[in-house]
Amino acid sequence: MTINHLSKSYDGKxxxxxxxxxxxxxxxxCAVVGESGSGKSTLLRLIAGLERPENGSVTLNEQVVSDxxxxxxxxxxxxxxxxxxxxxxxxxxxxxxxxxxLPKKASAKVKEMLQLIQMEGYAKAYPGELSGGQAQxxxxxxxxxxxxxxxxxxxxxxxxxxxxxxxxxxEIRQIVKRLETTMIFITHDLYDALDIADEIIFLExxxxxxxxxxQEFAQNSKxxxxxxxxxxxxxxxxxxxxxxx
Ligand code: ADP
Ligand code: MG
Numbered sequence: 317m318t319i320n321h322l323s324k325s326y327d328g329k330x331x332x333x334x335x336x337x338x339x340x341x342x343x344x345x346c347a348v349v350g351e352s353g354s355g356k357s358t359l360l361r362l363i364a365g366l367e368r369p370e371n372g373s374v375t376l377n378e379q380v381v382s383d384x385x386x387x388x389x390x391x392x393x394x395x396x397x398x399x400x401x402x403x404x405x406x407x408x409x410x411x412x413x414x415x416x417x418l419p420k421k422a423s424a425k426v427k428e429m430l431q432l433i434q435m436e437g438y439a440k441a442y443p444g445e446l447s448g449g450q451a452q453x454x455x456x457x458x459x460x461x462x463x464x465x466x467x468x469x470x471x472x473x474x475x476x477x478x479x480x481x482x483x484x485x486x487e488i489r490q491i492v493k494r495l496e497t498t499m500i501f502i503t504h505d506l507y508d509a510l511d512i513a514d515e516i517i518f519l520e521x522x523x524x525x526x527x528x529x530x531q532e533f534a535q536n537s538k539x540x541x542x543x544x545x546x547x548x549x550x551x552x553x554x555x556x557x558x559x560x561x
Contacts, residue, residue, distance in 0.1 A: 317363070317466060317498065322372035324358050332358040334522040336372070340515065345492060345499045347509035347530075350519035356502045359519070360468050363500070364397050365390040376466060396464030398455050398472050404443040411439040414458045422461075429457035432487060449476045453484070460491060467492065469501035473508055485511045506549050510534065518542055 318339040325331050333355040340346050348356045361367045363374055365381060365388055373383035376395070381388040390397070404413050414426045430436045433453035443451055456472055473481050489512045492499050503509055509516050509530065516533045518526045518541075525539050537543055 317377075318375040319363065320373045320375070322359075322362055322374065323370045324355075324362055324367060325370050331370075331522045333362065333519075336524050338517065338524070338527045340498060340500065342498050343493070343496045344514045345489065345501070345512060346515040346517060347513035348500060348502045348517045348519065349504070349506060349509055352504070353521075354519040355522040356519055357470055358522075359517075360397075360470055360500065360502060363466075364395055364468055365393055366397075394465040396459035396462060396467045398452075398459050398467075398469045404451055404455055404458075406443050408442075409439065410435065410441050410443070410446070410454050413443065413454055414461055416458060417462050425461055429461050432460075432491065433457045433484075452476060456488070460495075460497075463495060464497065467497050467499040467501075469499070471502050471504065473503060473505065481508075482511070488512065506545060 320337050322333060322336045323331055324333045336355075336359060348359060350356050358367065362369055362382065363376075365374075368387050369382055369384075371384070374381050376393055379388075380386060381393055405416065408416065411426050411430065414429050415422055418425060426439075427436075430439055433456065435450060435453060435457075438446065438450065438454075443454070446454065452472060452474075453476075456469070459467065459469075473485070476484065485508060501508075501512070513530055516526070516528065516530055517524055518533070518539070520541060526533065526537060526542060528537075533542070534546065537546065
C-alpha cells in the first residue's frame with residue numbers, strides 16, 4: 317500500500333494530518349506511534365476509506381482507492397479494521413461474532429481463532445459478559461478470521477493486561493506473518509511497536525516525523541522528541557528488570 321501527500325482537516329483550518337507519504341510492502345507490519353491527538357486514528361481512517369482526504373491519495377493493490385475524485389467504500393477495500401471501541405455485535409455469542417463474515421460451516425476456523433485468543437471456554441458467552449480485554453481479543457479474532465489483505469488496528473492492546481499482552485503480541489505477529497497479511501496498528505506503547513512491528517511511523521501534530529525500520533528508529537533517531545521517548549523507555553526497561561530480579 318502507498319499513501320501520497322495525504323492531508324486531512326476536519327474544520328478546514330487545522331490539519332489533523334499533513335502531507336503524509338509512505339509505502340508499506342506487502343507482508344510488513346508497521347506501528348503508528350504518537351501522542352494523543354497527533355493524527356494516528358485519522359491516518360488509519362483515511363487508509364480505510366472512512367474519511368475523505370483533503371489532498372493526496374491512497375493506493376491499495378496498485379489501485380487508487382482515495383483521491384480528490386474517488387472514494388472506494390471501506391467494505392470494497394479488502395481490509396480488516398479493529399476499532400478502539402471494538403464494536404462487537406451484542407446479540408451474538410462470541411463464536412457467532414467470530415463467524416460473522418465467514419462462509420457457513422466455518423467452525424474449524426472459529427475454533428482455531430478461539431484457541432488463538434485463549435478463549436475456547438467463551439464460545440457461547442455474549443459480549444456483555446466479557447471483560448474489556450476479552451472483548452478486544454474477540455474483535456481481533458473476528459477480523460483476522462476473514463484474512464484481509466490489509467489489517468488496520470486502532471490501539472488493539474490498550475485494554476489488555478500486561479501479562480496477556482506480551483504473549484498475544486508474539487502470537488499476533490506470528491499469525492499475521494504466517495498469513496502474509498500486511499498490518500498497520502496504532503499504539504501508545506513503544507514496547508508494542510518494538511515487539512511486533514517491522515517498521516514504525518512516528519506522528520507529531522499531524523506530521524510524520526519519521527518512517528523507518530524499528531532498528532533504525534531505536535538506534536539512530538535524530539529527533540529530540542523520539543530520543544527523549546527512547547531514553548525514558550530504557551529507564552523503564554531497567555526498572556522492570558530490577559523488579560523481577
Ligand atoms: P490520535 O488518534 O493520534 O489521538 P486523531 O486522529 O483522533 O488523533 O485526531 C487528530 C486531530 O484531529 C485532533 O486534534 C482531533 O481533535 C481532531 N479530530 C479527530 N477526529 C475529529 C472529528 N471527527 N471532528 C473534528 N476533529 C477531529
Ligand atoms: Mg486515536
